[in-house]
Amino acid sequence: MEIKINAVPDGEKRPKPQDESKLGFGKIYSDHMFIMTWEKDKGWHSPTIQQYGPLSLEPATIVLHYGQTIFEGLKCYRTADNTFNLFRDDRNFERFNESAARLDMPQVPREAWDRALQELIRLDHDWVPRSGGASLYVRPFMIATEPYIGLKSSSSFYFMIITGPVGAYYPEGFNPVRIQVTEKYSRAGPKGLGGVKTAANYAASLLAEKEAQQAGYTQVLWLDAAEAKYVEEVGSMNIMFKIGGTVVTPPVGSTTLAGITRDSTLQLLRDWGVPVEERKISIDEIMDAQNEGTLEEVFGTGTAAVISPVGVLNYRGTDYTIADGGTGSTAEKLFDRITAVQYGRAPDPHNWIRTVRVPQAQQAQQAVAR
Numbered sequence: 180m181e182i183k184i185n186a187v188p189d190g191e192k193r194p195k196p197q198d199e200s201k202l203g204f205g206k207i208y209s210d211h212m213f214i215m216t217w218e219k220d221k222g223w224h225s226p227t228i229q230q231y232g233p234l235s236l237e238p239a240t241i242v243l244h245y246g247q248t249i250f251e252g253l254k255c256y257r258t259a260d261n262t263f264n265l266f267r268d269d270r271n272f273e274r275f276n277e278s279a280a281r282l283d284m285p286q287v288p289r290e291a292w293d294r295a296l297q298e299l300i301r302l303d304h305d306w307v308p309r310s311g312g313a314s315l316y317v318r319p320f321m322i323a324t325e326p327y328i329g330l331k332s333s334s335s336f337y338f339m340i341i342t343g344p345v346g347a348y349y350p351e352g353f354n355p356v357r358i359q360v361t362e363k364y365s366r367a368g369p370k371g372l373g374g375v376k377t378a379a380n381y382a383a384s385l386l387a388e389k390e391a392q393q394a395g396y397t398q399v400l401w402l403d404a405a406e407a408k409y410v411e412e413v414g415s416m417n418i419m420f421k422i423g424g425t426v427v428t429p430p431v432g433s434t435t436l437a438g439i440t441r442d443s444t445l446q447l448l449r450d451w452g453v454p455v456e457e458r459k460i461s462i463d464e465i466m467d468a469q470n471e472g473t474l475e476e477v478f479g480t481g482t483a484a485v486i487s488p489v490g491v492l493n494y495r496g497t498d499y500t501i502a503d504g505g506t507g508s509t510a511e512k513l514f515d516r517i518t519a520v521q522y523g524r525a526p527d528p529h530n531w532i533r534t535v536r537v538p539q540a541q542q543a544q545q546a547v548a549r
């Protein structure tokens with residue numbers, strides 16, 4: 180597979196953000212993007228890296244009406260000696276193709292994923308932030324591109340990757356969040372789309388999240404759609420509860436996404452000898468533990484924040500403060516270890532890191548050009 184590279188000339192590159200403490204999340208994009216086309220009779224063709232910029236789509240394009248689209252999210256981290264680390268992107272690749280299968284979209288070949296990521300990040304490595312906690316967010320996605328407003332699967336698709344620098348999630352240290360348990364809305368039904376990263380799930384969550392925010396909470400805690408009894412996820416993160424020394428988390432499946440941070444967290448806890456249980460857990464069991472004083476910690480897991488401690492749970496109109504409302508020791512230890520592996524400061528016994536090759540000479544050259 181040969182990627183055609185239309186590199187942006189130095190004079191046309193956009194200025195890089197100077198103040199990395201003000202990066203935020205999802206507002207700035209790097210100079211280049213990857214785009215590859217699939218057509219029913221041709222398969223994948225024309226892999227290209229070109230300047231980040233607008234797409235041209237007919238108003239009748241399937242993705243705009245029926246949401247035939249999937250995405251992934253991962254990060255590239257710059258280490259102290261300027262190597263560029265991807266964290267478990269093989270898992271993002273597998274999940275992407277599982278999402279594609281569920282949405283009746285074509286599978287992306289491993290070689291295309293690998294080569295596109297390597298080339299794109301090599302070309303835009305100067306966009307990978309230097310300050311602690313900041314990173315380059317990588318967003319692979321696929322969209323249906325056929326113009327057709329009858330309902331059917333598209334006969335053509337784009338597979339694309341865009342990247343952009345994002346700031347430290349906790350620039351001033353951990354900030355435990357306030358969470359509202361919702362019984363009014365549900366996110367995903369059994370055998371539906373909850374287990375895949377597709378637009379519909381996030382569109383379905385927007386109103387619930389706005390209402391929670393208006394009531395003074397950061398995110399929604401989702402219960403199962405059938406009975407509103409079992410806990411599933413928090414916002415777009417997986418959730419864990421430490422009860423009497425054991426970490427309990429809901430199983431993944433058609434209503435709960437198989438998070439890679441969740442999997443990494445469970446692996447570390449097992450390494451450390453902390454008992455873990457993957458099982459259904461009801462909101463009643465959590466409230467009982469809270470009332471008995473055995474609910475030690477609650478935290479979300481996901482690529483954006485890594486670990487997000489929950490300080491307050493609001494359930495049926497009452498605020499419950501978890502332990503002292505601060506960050507628990509397990510959450511803190513997990514955050515420290517996972518980020519240390521990501522930034523190359525800790526050993527990587529599970530082979531979670533894959534390095535993007537950027538020749539030293541090229542790095543020096545770009546540094547001079549800046």
Ligand SMILES: *Cc1c(COP(=O)(O)O)cnc(C)c1O
Nearest residue numbers: 415416417436438439440481482
């Ligand atoms: C992406 C996502 C997660 C977290 O997955 P990671 O691989 O850890 O980033 C959890 N839940 C939902 C709904 C998600 O979209």
